[in-house]
Amino acid sequence: MDIQLESVFTLSYKKGESVRGFSYVSHELIYFYSGRGKIYINDIPYHYQPNSVLLTQSKDVKDYDADCYSEYTCIRFKSLKYIQKFRSGLYVLKDQSVYQLFKSIKREYAEKKISYHELCNMKTAEILVELLRNSLQCEKDSDIYKLIKEIDSTMLFQKRIADIAEELNYNPDYLRQKFKKIAGVSLKAYIMQQRIQNACKLLEQENYSCTEIAQLCGFSSSSQFSRIFKEKMGYTPKSYKL
CATH class of the missing domain: 1.10.10.60 (Homeodomain-like)
Structure with a gap:
């Protein structure tokens, strides 16, 4: 599979916390459980809220400003070809399907049962498919x-x-x-x-x-x-x- 999971972790931002000008060699999927704030990806502004997912690709430059306490889970992964179908940006979701996938990946990564890595790769790909289905709405919001x-x-x-x-x-x-x-x-x-x-x-x-x-x-x-x-x-x- 073209998608290779690297790490899964949960972190938070404090109210008023800002992070400036950073990037990674890996791609990231970030699910926001709570909070609100502003994110710039290559100087393009987005406003995150609960049940929204941020997709950033390698070398994207990001800035974060948290309006209030915000908790999120981050999945870092590598992909050469599959990621080319997608665009960096924020996806505001209408249901809990992506949340359940994040929850499952987080559990698998923590428990590390047999073939957990392969399962996490497949579920990460499934998240990307869900975002692709949401992309039409995101274009309408441009x-x-x-x-x-x-x-x-x-x-x-x-x-x-x-x-x-x-x-x-x-x-x-x-x-x-x-x-x-x-x-x-x-x-x-x-x-x-x-x-x-x-x-x-x-x-x-x-x-x-x-x-x-x-x-x-x-x-x-x-x-x-x-x-x-x-x-x-x-x-x-x-x-x-x-």
């Missing part, structure tokens, strides 16, 4: 991932939800529902979250006043900026700057 990337890479994102929906040929309510399903938060909240993150970066540079930052990040006034910043971060922009 417009949302592109929108997320646009928001993340723009200092001043000013598009209205109605305008975004018109660009994507969506009903605004459908856009809101689809975005929240993928990102885990509403589109409005995500835009505000990104504005706060941009504001933090500017505050750390020390050469911008709070009034200038409010304008650059799309707040209507410095007072609105201060109020929302304190609500989200727990302290004022001036305190953060210090």
Whole structure:
């Protein structure tokens, strides 16, 4: 079989934990049991949630940001030809079939009964088949991932939800529902979250006043900026700057 299991392990991220710029020579399948956060694969953003699987291929560069405590199981494996059918990315699953396969592989790997390695290889291939069946839905969601990337890479994102929906040929309510399903938060909240993150970066540079930052990040006034910043971060922009 082209798939060769290397290791299986379960780990967790703490709330607010970040891991930057790492890659492996092996491929990885990562199943998230709990938590939410953001993952970049070669600078493309994805938002993980419970019952989602991340597939990364050898030499993919990854960054992780955990919004809350997150637990996951990782399967590392090698494959030369079979893996070429698949694309790196996040797969949000609709049922528990992949979870059961991860659970079975984890048990087999721990118990190491006769021919466990061959069985784990077959079950890993089965997981990949399940992801392939989900890939059509992931392609349909590509417009949302592109929108997320646009928001993340723009200092001043000013598009209205109605305008975004018109660009994507969506009903605004459908856009809101689809975005929240993928990102885990509403589109409005995500835009505000990104504005706060941009504001933090500017505050750390020390050469911008709070009034200038409010304008650059799309707040209507410095007072609105201060109020929302304190609500989200727990302290004022001036305190953060210090």
